[in-house]
Amino acid sequence: MTRSPVLLVHGGAWDIPADLLDAHEQGVFDALQEGWKLLESGGTALDAVQAAVTVLEDDPAFDAGRGSFLTRDSRVQLDALIMDGATLRAGGVACVERLRNPIQAARLVLDESSHVYFVGQGAEEFAQAHGLPLIDNAELVLDRERRRLAEAQARENAGTPDNTFSGRPPAEPPDSHDTVGAVALDQHGRLAAATSTGGTLNKDPGRVGDSSLIGCGCYADNASAAVSLTGWGEPIMKLVLGKWSTDRVLGGGSPEQVAPDAMAYLFRRLGGHGGIILLSPDGRYGMAHNTPRMAWGVHTADGPRTGTKL
Ligand code: ASP
Numbered sequence: 136m137t138r139s140p141v142l143l144v145h146g147g148a149w150d151i152p153a154d155l156l157d158a159h160e161q162g163v164f165d166a167l168q169e170g171w172k173l174l175e176s177g178g179t180a181l182d183a184v185q186a187a188v189t190v191l192e193d194d195p196a197f198d199a200g201r202g203s204f205l206t207r208d209s210r211v212q213l214d215a216l217i218m219d220g221a222t223l224r225a226g227g228v229a230c231v232e233r234l235r236n237p238i239q240a241a242r243l244v245l246d247e248s249s250h251v252y253f254v255g256q257g258a259e260e261f262a263q264a265h266g267l268p269l270i271d272n273a274e275l276v277l278d279r280e281r282r283r284l285a286e287a288q289a290r291e292n293a294g295t296p297d298n299t300f301s302g303r304p305p306a307e308p309p310d311s312h313d314t315v316g317a318v319a320l321d322q323h324g325r326l327a328a329a330t331s332t333g334g335t336l337n338k339d340p341g342r343v344g345d346s347s348l349i350g351c352g353c354y355a356d357n358a359s360a361a362v363s364l365t366g367w368g369e370p371i372m373k374l375v376l377g378k379w380s381t382d383r384v385l386g387g388g389s390p391e392q393v394a395p396d397a398m399a400y401l402f403r404r405l406g407g408h409g410g411i412i413l414l415s416p417d418g419r420y421g422m423a424h425n426t427p428r429m430a431w432g433v434h435t436a437d438g439p440r441t442g443t444k445l
Pocket of ligand 1: 147197233310311313314332333334335343344345346352362366367368369
């Protein structure tokens with residue numbers, strides 16, 4: 136039976152300032168276009184989420200690929216995961232510094248390795264051995280991010296409460312969370328999910344957040360649902376919130392209801408903030424955020440829809 140495909144993307148959940156709203160909405164729109172081209176011509180959900188996330192990584196508006204937040208020592212360190220709901224194959228990379236598109240390295244892990252997860256230099260060498268060029272980390276660093284880091288470190292030195300989610304629970308929703316993700320259902324009824332991030336601003340080198348951890352910031356299983364999350368990574372990973380959400384769909388919850396429930400649970404248990412996109416194999420979907428805004432996009436046979444607040 137041929138299914139009507141569905142593609143959902145997000146570009147982070149936070150208080151996106153007015154002057155950045157257009158760039159965020161354009162970014163999710165562009166990602167939808169690229170992923171949808173594949174889905175409508177019979178392509179796989181896996182290829183579609185990879186294509187959508189690649190567009191978002193290449194867009195400097197987001198905290199993924201070039202333009203990501205900087206570590207405490209002024210470098211870009213990237214994490215990404217991709218998962219095929221039809222086979223449960225998954226590929227992840229973390230703390231990579233010399234790859235332009237970590238989601239492509241993650242896909243190579245999924246396709247070419249019997250392992251699921253590579254970090255640091257080993258991940259870069261694996262990607263290079265499978266055809267991805269290694270670049271200088273400086274190519275991923277923007278002046279905008281040098282300024283953001285300097286401001287965060289000045290706040291830190293002044294003892295001002297850290298509002299960037301680099302470690303401690305914040306009193307307020309985060310300054311900025313621009314992680315990107317996609318979930319898709321293809322014509323063959325297969326689900327897939329992908330999430331990519333530069334992590335949190337001013338993070339310690341070597342820190343890995345939820346985004347690339349299986350079942351935390353990303354998960355896909357045709358028996359339940361596909362999910363991608365964004366937000367303050369430490370609480371999300373402690374709650375294994377991606378798997379928590381897909382399990383609830385498996386247990387009979389609708390994605391429309393489970394998505395806001397997941398955000399409520401994140402806040403209730405650990406005071407966490409973030410956003411979620413969730414898609415079940417029958418094409419129903421849910422999206423939610425407990426931050427002031429989230430860049431989101433949905434493409435169905437009825438066309439694309441985008442926004443920066445639900
Ligand atoms: N969840 C990401 C992390 O903690 C950050 C984000 O979503 O913006 O690494």
